Amino acid sequence: MSDRNPGMDLDLEWVSKVRLNTQAVLKRAQRVQSRKVAKKEWQAAWLLKAVTCIDLTTLSGDDTPSNVHRLCMKAVQPVRYDLLQSMDMHDKGITTAAVCVYPSRVADAVKSLKAAKSNIPVASVATGFPAGQTPLKTRLEEVRMAVEDGATEIDIVINRTLALTGHWAELYYEIQQFREACGDAHMKTILAVGDLGTFTNVYKASLVAMMAGSDFIKTSTGKESVNATYPVAIVMVRAIRDYYLKTGHKVGFKPAGGIRTAQEALVWLVLMKEELGDQWLTPHLFRLGASSLLGDIERQIYHYVTGRYPANHDLPMA
Numbered sequence: 444m445s446d447r448n449p450g451m452d453l454d455l456e457w458v459s460k461v462r463l464n465t466q467a468v469l470k471r472a473q474r475v476q477s478r479k480v481a482k483k484e485w486q487a488a489w490l491l492k493a494v495t496c497i498d499l500t501t502l503s504g505d506d507t508p509s510n511v512h513r514l515c516m517k518a519v520q521p522v523r524y525d526l527l528q529s530m531d532m533h534d535k536g537i538t539t540a541a542v543c544v545y546p547s548r549v550a551d552a553v554k555s556l557k558a559a560k561s562n563i564p565v566a567s568v569a570t571g572f573p574a575g576q577t578p579l580k581t582r583l584e585e586v587r588m589a590v591e592d593g594a595t596e597i598d599i600v601i602n603r604t605l606a607l608t609g610h611w612a613e614l615y616y617e618i619q620q621f622r623e624a625c626g627d628a629h630m631k632t633i634l635a636v637g638d639l640g641t642f643t644n645v646y647k648a649s650l651v652a653m654m655a656g657s658d659f660i661k662t663s664t665g666k667e668s669v670n671a672t673y674p675v676a677i678v679m680v681r682a683i684r685d686y687y688l689k690t691g692h693k694v695g696f697k698p699a700g701g702i703r704t705a706q707e708a709l710v711w712l713v714l715m716k717e718e719l720g721d722q723w724l725t726p727h728l729f730r731l732g733a734s735s736l737l738g739d740i741e742r743q744i745y746h747y748v749t750g751r752y753p754a755n756h757d758l759p760m761a
């Protein structure tokens with residue numbers, strides 16, 4: 444991860460002045476989506492870049508040590524070895540950026556990755572994920588316990604009640620406390636944009652989260668009815684850019700929820716490149732939170748290497 448964002452004093456004047464042009468945001472998002480994406484070897488290279496930015500996720504009620512172990516093994520070898528070999532990329536240490544699990548599964552993931560001699564970070568969701576509707580004391584304790592179990596990245600969810608009722612100062616102080624509870628673990632703050640109602644609220648929540656010291660801002664939990672969309676991303680990355688121009692601190696961006704195809708991954712990379720520039724195109728500042736994206740990326744890479752699409756048995760771990 445890059446240098447941490449230390450945050451800044453809450454600037455309520457900045458927050459209250461926010462006005463957004465919805466039509467302009469929608470138009471910009473449409474333009475990004477209609478960009479021609481790279482083909483052939485360039486596409487394969489971009490897809491491998493996307494792989495290195497994935498927070499490979501499982502957040503299910505039926506998660507067990509064994510499916511978390513399988514997830515970890517996939518994170519360590521995200522693309523079949525012989526496919527990487529054909530691209531001369533087998534010795535480049537390609538792994539996903541992190542694995543992301545519920546707090547109760549952190550110890551399992553740490554154990555599996557340690558056994559595989561991998562230093563892929565374990566990210567834990569926390570603070571009453573996904574709704575964030577548990578008492579503050581419990582939410583803080585959950586962060587501390589995940590860190591104690593070995594998580595080095597914590598994906599907190601914000602209290603949407605505070606955002607929806609305009610209690611920005613209270614939201615700022617809560618997020619500051621989460622940041623403190625994280626200690627050295629990097630903090631990604633999930634805004635749950637599908638619950639926030641307006642682009643203006645999304646921009647304000649982004650600012651408040653960054654002012655309170657978030658290392659990343661993340662769109663969604665994957666459990667809202669609307670998750671990562673390109674228009675919302677435009678709003679969030681512009682908040683990241685404005686915060687950077689004002690403070691000199693780079694905050695990362697993590698779209699998450701419903702990202703399933705290689706084509707979508709390419710659009711996300713284009714969006715980052717065009718809005719924030721190449722310096723944001725690294726796992727230190729960009730993550731794709733996804734539980735089922737990697738399978739399609741591996742499928743497309745298989746097609747690039749062999750000229751045909753795989754049968755299920757060709758990619759049994761996908």
Ligand SMILES: O=C[C@H](O)COP(=O)(O)O
Nearest residue numbers: 664665700701732733734
């Ligand atoms: O944080 C990541 C999301 O929960 C993943 O959502 P997904 O299962 O729709 O890919």
